[in-house]
Amino acid sequence: MPSRISDSCRPHHSQKHFDLNSIKELPESHAWTSSNDHYTQENSCNFESIPVIDLDNNNNNNNNNILDHIGHACKKWGAFQIINHSISEKLLQDIEVAGKTLFSLPMQQKLKAARSPDGVTGYGAARISSFFSKLMWSEGFTIVGSPIEHARQLWPKDYNKFCEVIEEYEKEMEKLAGRLMWLILGSLGITKDDVKWAVGPKGETKEGCAALQLNSYPACPDPGRAMGLAAHTDSTILTILHQNNTSGLQVYQEGNGWITVPPIPGALVVNIGDLLHILSNGSYPSVLHRAVVNRTRYRLSVAYLYGPPSGVRVSPLSKLVDHRHPPLYRAVTWSEYLGTKAKYFDKALSSVRLCVPLNGFTDAKDHKGVQVG
Numbered sequence: 001m002p003s004r005i006s007d008s009c010r011p012h013h014s015q016k017h018f019d020l021n022s023i024k025e026l027p028e029s030h031a032w033t034s035s036n037d038h039y040t041q042e043n044s045c046n047f048e049s050i051p052v053i054d055l056d057n058n059n060n061n062n063n064n065n066i067l068d069h070i071g072h073a074c075k076k077w078g079a080f081q082i083i084n085h086s087i088s089e090k091l092l093q094d095i096e097v098a099g100k101t102l103f104s105l106p107m108q109q110k111l112k113a114a115r116s117p118d119g120v121t122g123y124g125a126a127r128i129s130s131f132f133s134k135l136m137w138s139e140g141f142t143i144v145g146s147p148i149e150h151a152r153q154l155w156p157k158d159y160n161k162f163c164e165v166i167e168e169y170e171k172e173m174e175k176l177a178g179r180l181m182w183l184i185l186g187s188l189g190i191t192k193d194d195v196k197w198a199v200g201p202k203g204e205t206k207e208g209c210a211a212l213q214l215n216s217y218p219a220c221p222d223p224g225r226a227m228g229l230a231a232h233t234d235s236t237i238l239t240i241l242h243q244n245n246t247s248g249l250q251v252y253q254e255g256n257g258w259i260t261v262p263p264i265p266g267a268l269v270v271n272i273g274d275l276l277h278i279l280s281n282g283s284y285p286s287v288l289h290r291a292v293v294n295r296t297r298y299r300l301s302v303a304y305l306y307g308p309p310s311g312v313r314v315s316p317l318s319k320l321v322d323h324r325h326p327p328l329y330r331a332v333t334w335s336e337y338l339g340t341k342a343k344y345f346d347k348a349l350s351s352v353r354l355c356v357p358l359n360g361f362t363d364a365k366d367h368k369g370v371q372v373g
């Protein structure tokens with residue numbers, strides 16, 4: 001698969017590797033308080049969560065109905081769950097087993113596949129850790145394309161099963177991500193004719209670039225003071241997330257605060273990323289989200305981070321731009337934007353913004369009152 005995601009990430013501050021599974025008391029290094037990193041753990045009491053959308057046309061009156069649902073979800077929440085998405089339960093189970101098998105290896109073994117300081121793939125702490133003074137209660141493993149090199153380091157004799165599952169998952173997710181991208185763009189009145197870079201000579205959707213992120217959140221002795229994965233937006237067009245049966249993902253909604261996304265067996269979560277924010281000229285803002293942890297339960301999530309093909313410069317779609325709606329962002333490739341994100345983190349989107357309106361309007365992304373870095 002064509003996957004050139006540049007190695008443009010900011011190097012990590014050096015960090016001891018904690019075996020989170022064996023820690024009985026939250027270390028100071030992992031204790032988040034309101035005085036560092038503007039941390040807020042309080043949840044609002046919400047009865048509403050992100051919409052659940054059935055992708056099976058037969059269960060909806062017509063395709064327009066799905067487009068309306070999707071459009072509403074993207075505008076109001078920046079995220080939604082999908083059911084009847086065509087990813088088999090077996091594959092979802094297999095990827096969970098593959099993730100659990102990986103993270104339950106001894107630390108020494110996992111470190112054989114450690115992500116290099118300026119690299120993208122492999123085992124390590126969340127990449128955004130360098131923006132925070134406290135450490136997160138999680139471990140991650142990033143895969144781009146074939147996982148074989150790292151899998152060989154982890155299981156020298158027995159890496160095939162892991163690779164097969166990952167590759168099957170990537171293949172199925174690629175198809176689903178393309179379909180979702182067209183549905184989301186369709187809800188804005190955009191067709192294949194409007195996005196030349198996404199369409200091949202036979203009218204097929206061009207393969208995008210993607211990364212697969214496995215996230216592991218061990219049970220935590222003091223979850224109220226810990227953070228699984230700090231608040232961020234994804235630098236993607238969209239992200240498809242599978243979470244095991246333990247809740248932890250929360251999305252931020254202006255006026256309502258942090259809203260938990262409850263795991264629904266078999267459902268997948270779709271998040272709008274920064275590149276769709278740019279493509280839609282701000283109509284579909286990327287969603288601020290985070291993962292909190294749990295005292296008794298282990299949590300695993302698998303994020304498929306989907307972006308445009310390598311080298312494509314993404315900018316606000318011309319159909320969404322006119323004299324009353326000038327382009328708000330300059331053109332960027334995914335690799336360039338990832339570099340910007342690695343440097344500016346939550347200010348990345350503003351840093352590629354073209355015109356700042358006279359009324360001092362801030363980016364939807366600046367999420368007034370929620371500081372993330």
Ligand SMILES: C=C1C[C@]23C[C@@]1(O)CC[C@H]2[C@@]12CCC[C@@](C)(C(=O)O1)[C@H]2[C@@H]3C(=O)O
Pocket residue numbers: 005120126127128142210211213232233234235236303305338341
């Ligand atoms: C393609 C990518 C998006 C990502 C950086 C990466 O190179 C691979 C990991 C991705 C991830 C997953 C967890 C949250 C996130 C912000 C991070 O630190 O690593 C995202 C990155 C992103 O979307 O910017």
Ligand SMILES: O=C(O)CCC(=O)C(=O)O
Pocket residue numbers: 213215229234241243248249250289290291300301303
């Ligand atoms: O674990 C989760 O629910 C969130 C993961 C996430 O946001 C990511 O991998 O980008």
Ligand SMILES: [Fe+2]
Pocket residue numbers: 232233234239289303
């Ligand atoms: Fe994310």
